[in-house]
Amino acid sequence: MTIGELARRSGLTQSRIRFYESIGLLKTVERRPNGYRIYPPEAVVLLDLIATAQTAGFSLDEIRALLPGDLDHWDHEALVGALRRKVAEIEALEARLRQSKTQIMALIGEIEARPGDIDCAANARRVLSRMFDEVKKNPTLAADDVRRRGTAGRRSARTG
Amino acid sequence: MTIGELARRSGLTQSRIRFYESIGLLKTVERRPNGYRIYPPEAVVLLDLIATAQTAGFSLDEIRALLPGDLDHWDHEALVGALRRKVAEIEALEARLRQSKTQIMALIGEIEARPGDIDCAANARRVLSRMFDEVKKNPTLAADDVRRRGTAGRRSARTG
DNA sequence: CTTGACCCTAAAGTTAGCTTTAACGTTAGG
DNA sequence: CCTAACGTTAAAGCTAACTTTAGGGTCAAG
Numbered sequence: 001m002t003i004g005e006l007a008r009r010s011g012l013t014q015s016r017i018r019f020y021e022s023i024g025l026l027k028t029v030e031r032r033p034n035g036y037r038i039y040p041p042e043a044v045v046l047l048d049l050i051a052t053a054q055t056a057g058f059s060l061d062e063i064r065a066l067l068p069g070d071l072d073h074w075d076h077e078a079l080v081g082a083l084r085r086k087v088a089e090i091e092a093l094e095a096r097l098r099q100s101k102t103q104i105m106a107l108i109g110e111i112e113a114r115p116g117d118i119d120c121a122a123n124a125r126r127v128l129s130r131m132f133d134e135v136k137k138n139p140t141l142a143a144d145d146v147r148r149r150g151t152a153g154r155r156s157a158r159t160g
Numbered sequence: 161m162t163i164g165e166l167a168r169r170s171g172l173t174q175s176r177i178r179f180y181e182s183i184g185l186l187k188t189v190e191r192r193p194n195g196y197r198i199y200p201p202e203a204v205v206l207l208d209l210i211a212t213a214q215t216a217g218f219s220l221d222e223i224r225a226l227l228p229g230d231l232d233h234w235d236h237e238a239l240v241g242a243l244r245r246k247v248a249e250i251e252a253l254e255a256r257l258r259q260s261k262t263q264i265m266a267l268i269g270e271i272e273a274r275p276g277d278i279d280c281a282a283n284a285r286r287v288l289s290r291m292f293d294e295v296k297k298n299p300t301l302a303a304d305d306v307r308r309r310g311t312a313g314r315r316s317a318r319t320g
Numbered sequence: 321c322t323t324g325a326c327c328c329t330a331a332a333g334t335t336a337g338c339t340t341t342a343a344c345g346t347t348a349g350g
Numbered sequence: 351c352c353t354a355a356c357g358t359t360a361a362a363g364c365t366a367a368c369t370t371t372a373g374g375g376t377c378a379a380g
Contacts, residue, residue, distance in 0.1 A: 002356080002357075003356095003357075004355090004356065004357080013338085013339080014357090015338070015339055015340080016337085016338065016339085018358095018359095019337075019338060019339085023337090032357095034345080034346060034347090034357075034358090035345080035346090035357075035358055035359095036346085036356085036357055036358080037357085037358090045288065049288065049291075052291060054337095055260070056260050056263060056264055057260055059336075059337090060336080060337070061336095071284065071288075072280065072281035072284050072285070073280060073281070073284075074280070074284055076271060079271065080268055080271055080272065083264050083267060083268050083271075084268065086264055087261055087264050087265060087268075090257050090260060090261045090264075091261070093257060094254060094257055094258075094261075097250050097253060097254050097257075098254075100215070100216050100217055100250060101247055101250045101251070101254075103216060104216055104243050104246055104247050104250075105247060107243060108240055108243050108244065108247075111236060111239065111240055111243075112240065120232065120233060120234070121232035121233070124231065124232050124233075124234055125232070128205065128209065128231075131209075131212060132208055132212065162326080162327075163326095163327075164325090164326065164327080173368085173369080174327090175368070175369060175370080176367085176368065176369085178328090178329090179367075179368060179369085183367090192327095194327080194328090194375080194376060194377085195327075195328060195329095195375080195376090196326085196327055196328080196376085197327085197328090214367095219366075219367090220366080220367070221366095
């Protein structure tokens with residue numbers, strides 16, 4: 001099948017498929033005499049697999065390291081090891097998110113539990129000082145993870 | 161104080177402080193006749209605050225939108241609203257991570273629960289097909305979040 | 321008067337994972 | 351023969367949050 005058809009069937013863009021080939025994630029495919037790429041049906045499975053692995057949190061580098069040349073011959077050891085490490089990573093991230101959440105909620109509490117009068121400046125200082133106290137007890141927070149990600153991933157565009 | 165001293169006291173690099181000024185996150189500060197920036201002591205608090213907010217998952221754009229011109233005069237409404245939205249974001253991310261984790265663990269189970277004989281190819285196909293079944297029931301996974309983040313953030317370098 | 325520690329700016333580089341652009345060849349249909 | 355829809359490439363652009371580089375001024379000590 002052509003790259004356009006593969007794109008349609010896999011849900012990935014053509015540019016993305018070519019990009020994967022360019023970084024060596026996909027091996028170079030056969031060409032028709034005119035230069036057009038021709039893909040075997042298994043390519044759909046492979047692309048689905050890659051997309052799925054990404055969804056599970058694997059980088060393209062990690063995926064490349066785990067993908068066997070032949071889809072039927074996996075390195076079970078390496079694969080299961082990588083999966084376990086990924087679970088551990090996710091758990092670490094979960095812990096950090098719990099921390100962040102707890103602290104933000106505590107901060108909301110601080111702000112809302114201000115004295116009845118509107119002593120804004122004093123309240124600000126009080127809240128700030130408590131914030132730093134809390135955070136400095138716990139310098140190993142999430143950060144980069146909560147940020148950046150517009151709720152929808154980049155997995156959306158489809159060229160024709 | 162000079163930018164070098166501010167850097168030392170806040171734990172941020174000089175380049176980062178200048179960068180924050182360049183994007184309008186910090187307002188332009190006073191200069192000595194020779195062009196050197198001079199910062200008031202409160203600058204340390206402000207930078208700590210920014211770093212803390214980042215740690216909690218706020219982007220620089222979000223922080224800029226929330227920071228009052230005067231540290232003593234916050235827009236409580238906007239601030240609490242943003243904090244609540246951030247908590248919601250974190251919870252959404254937590255849900256997706258739980259999903260990913262569950263699926264990876266299921267996958268590990270699939271791989272390890274293969275028939276006693278070493279029918280590798282058949283097992284591969286079986287595992288792959290189950291994977292796609294699971295994932296396609298649930299197309300709204302994490303992904304971009306688990307990935308990219310080398311366990312330690314970029315918050316580490318210190319220039320002199 | 322030189323050395324070293326400090327400061328300045330503008331611009332380019334980094335990372336990941338793509339997309340977009342530009343410029344061009346191919347193919348099927350009317 | 352023209353047009354629309356496909357395919358090709360290399361290279362540049364995008365995002366966020368910085369860092370690095372290049373080139374140059376300032377300042378205190380010895």
